[in-house]
Amino acid sequence: MKLIIINGPNLNLLGKREPEVYGSKTFEDYFDEIQNRFDSLQIDYFQSNIEGELIDKIQQVGFDYDGIILNAAAYTHTSVGIGDAIKAITTPVIEVHISNTFSREEFRHQSYISPVAKGVILGFGLQSYDLAIQSFL
Ligand code: DQA
Numbered sequence: 001m002k003l004i005i006i007n008g009p010n011l012n013l014l015g016k017r018e019p020e021v022y023g024s025k026t027f028e029d030y031f032d033e034i035q036n037r038f039d040s041l042q043i044d045y046f047q048s049n050i051e052g053e054l055i056d057k058i059q060q061v062g063f064d065y066d067g068i069i070l071n072a073a074a075y076t077h078t079s080v081g082i083g084d085a086i087k088a089i090t091t092p093v094i095e096v097h098i099s100n101t102f103s104r105e106e107f108r109h110q111s112y113i114s115p116v117a118k119g120v121i122l123g124f125g126l127q128s129y130d131l132a133i134q135s136f137l
Helices: 027-037 051-061 073-077 080-088 127-134
Strands: 002-007 042-047 067-071 093-097 119-122
Touching (some): 067 127, 119 127
16 A cells, blocks of 8 residues: 655644644654554655645656545645646545644635545644545555
């Protein structure tokens, strides 16, 4: 089983970015933990702050991997391009968010990912990623 976690803009700052919303753990530390927890799986990780790089990565892995766990961060709410990329590929995508976007500002209620995702998991902190991985088992 080959999965990839793709994180969008500003998620490289997890740990120091708005810790009251996103927690105080870095993604690198969390990623080490999940690799230990799911040690029978290949789980890759990619992060970019650049929309086109996220689209390139989705295209690159999207016909070969068993699953993509995507937190497109702010691009969730704006990116027709990422939505179209997900439509174009065959690998299923689970949309993930750390925070409950529906309990936050109105502009976070819109998602270009949800209509083309296999499923959506949000609001469980970093555990949202664990739950997304489990959905592939
Ligand atoms: C986020 C929610 C988005 O609205 C926000 O822009 C992010 C992170 C989350 O994981 O809760 O950067 O995707």
